[in-house]
Amino acid sequence: MIAMKGIVKEFPGVLAVDHVDFELYPGEIHALLGENGAGKTTLMNVLYGIYKADSGETLINGKPVRINNAVDAQSNRIGMVHQHFSLIPAFTVAENLSIGLKDGGFILKEEYVGSKIKEAEDKYGIHIDVNRKVDDLSIGEQQRVEVLKLLFRGANTLILDEPTSALTPQEAENLFLSLKALKAEGKAIVVITHKLYEVMEIADRVTVLRKGRVVFKSMKAGVTSDILAEAMIGKGVELAKYKKEEVKAEGSLVIEKLMVIGERHDTLVNDATIRLNKGEIIGVAGVSGNGQKELVEALFGMRKISAGSITMGGKDITSSNVKARVMSGLGYIPEERKTKGVAISLSLSLNSVIHSHWGAPYLVNKMFNYTAIRKLAKQIISKFNVAAKSEAALAKNLSGGNLQKFIVGREMLNEPDYLIAVNPTSGLDIGATEYVRKELVDYRNRGKGVLLVSEDLDELLALSDQIVVMYRGSTSPSVNQKDFDRLKIGAMMLGEGFTR
């Protein structure tokens, strides 16, 4: 049993964790619930030795322990899976599992890792091909490697930070099954989350943090999600309803029989056809890795199209470059905010003109007009509630939610006729998620088209007018809102109705 007592951790200007007591019992899944910035991850990083607490102590089985780094944590058999995985993409799974491993001899042996993997597979239903490169794995698979890595090192306490934020419903289901198997083995598991249904589904015990303090603590039995939601954000929330208006707008973005061939001559997008009308949100559902990413890249001009066509309002843009596409009215909210959404070490000002810097008023006589650029950045910040010191702040200093609001704002103020959004709410807290979703629906109501690619099926069901499912690079016929059925679409995501 692990007990953290009176933990305080202060960062310059923020009391991130404020006298928190936290107990963790073997054979239990303990959900640590709270909004982004509530101090959940900080508290666990203290337990894992990444941060040093300003005061308070950690006891394991009643004995005080000092954990100053990941190695100490490992020797206390504590393991943590961070949101950003600690994997080397260029290495194989076997290599990743062998880094820093003390047992098994000096020579690298794949069989050694292979036999250990087999054990884990039998026990917890976690399976993975050890010879594959991590780079080629889906997020869900990478997470499995992370969990395996901890088990390899004999962890009996597992901390998972927002483990389902990038998983498909099926992958999340698999993870939950594995976690339950691990629990049955007597492991203590902490799941850091801001998703209520996850708590309801898997937790045995729940602690809710708000602004660095424990506001609720209980066994899960008898607790309702309303109670938790209220504890989490401090007031009653109702599940959001989105007001959709009847929109009359002419024009559509037509993706016709699109083919994308990968570097290894494999077909990544196969005959994909989607018709997005103005005043409509089309949701693209699918288990990650079924060509959604490549479809979007091809649509935005970042990937070579092998066959098929894309027309926008009747204009053929199949062979246009990104700039030409943006100029003819395409916008993009990428999933990878920090690497593709912004230039992370530039100011918000400069980031605000990423899709508009090539023309007036931002470019005058081939020189930047900073007055206009700053004005735009200020407008984004104030209109989209971005919490930033000023437009001169660097993009890297914004939290994930604020960065996303900024990107959403930038794209929308550029007024594209058609906006692509990929997993726009992944990793965001409830407040920011609601905000982004509402903005997307409002954008649609203004007569614009939105292509919403998401791994969150509930999000798609709530926002879309039509849903298209992608499976192994192919698209399904679109399903109308009145025919939405969670189970039916889930089955399509697994290949039902697709010919092979």
Added chain:
Amino acid sequence: MNFLSVLFIFSMAVILGMPVRAAPIFAAALGENVDQQAGTLNLGVEGMMLLGTIVGLAVLVYTGSYLLAFLIAGLSAVLLGLFHGLVTITLKADQVVSGTAIWFIGWGLSGYIYTALFKTTEIVVKPVPDIYIPYLTNLPYIGKFLFGEDPVIYLLLIAGIGINFFLYHTKGGLNLRTVGEDPLVAEIMGVNPTLYRYAAIIFGGFMAGIGGAYLTISIVGAFEFDMTAGMGFIAVALVYFAKWKPYRLLLGSLAFGAVYVFYLTIESYLPSIPYQFFEMLPYIVTMVLILYVGSRAHAPAALAMPYIKEG
């Protein structure tokens, strides 16, 4: 002499001279390879080699021991390496700037030491004697090439095979490569990035020093100012060309050896062409090779990035 016999003699000369000319580049490149896979870019190889040239020569002159000459030449370059490590690993300074400084320090020191020790007298030494294996060395055509080189060449070959095995087939090599890919991950997995980077830099320095000493002792037999003439930089480029695989380094070094022998040989046949054109050859080949490799290779992700912990 007809054309064919000229061609034959010419190609034999190229092949026979190849390993000797390849050795200094291979030694330095092998060190740089290990350096880079731990995430440390060492542009100071040229300076380290230069220090090795004079230290090797001086130790040989004073002690008469080839072993000591190579050993101390290697260690002298290690000192430069440790300085590079202190500046870039411990103090987290920019590796390119530090490496350039190392180059100039080695360059200046080598000339200074030579002048301080030997004034203007020209010192000439004999190369490490070639090995001789009865029968095998006498085999026609390939005997000299395979069984009649000097021992340093065989030791370097063994070092190359050893390093290849270490990097790609042992835990230590995996840990080292992890440091070069992502030091934070290494640290989380219980691998000390600082330790591995210093170890790599020590090895890299030692090999560069050996390469330099080989150049004075076994190739030229005397010291000249700035005698490496860019060989250290070619070694760095070769590491990229070889995509961080030691066996490809070996092929690359032999190719460069051939280029050197080629121009040294052809010069005398074509006196009408200024010899400077031939001397440009290795550098032109380097450019072409790098263009060929381009961006297709996967470089260690954390190459040339200091490891700075946050939080």
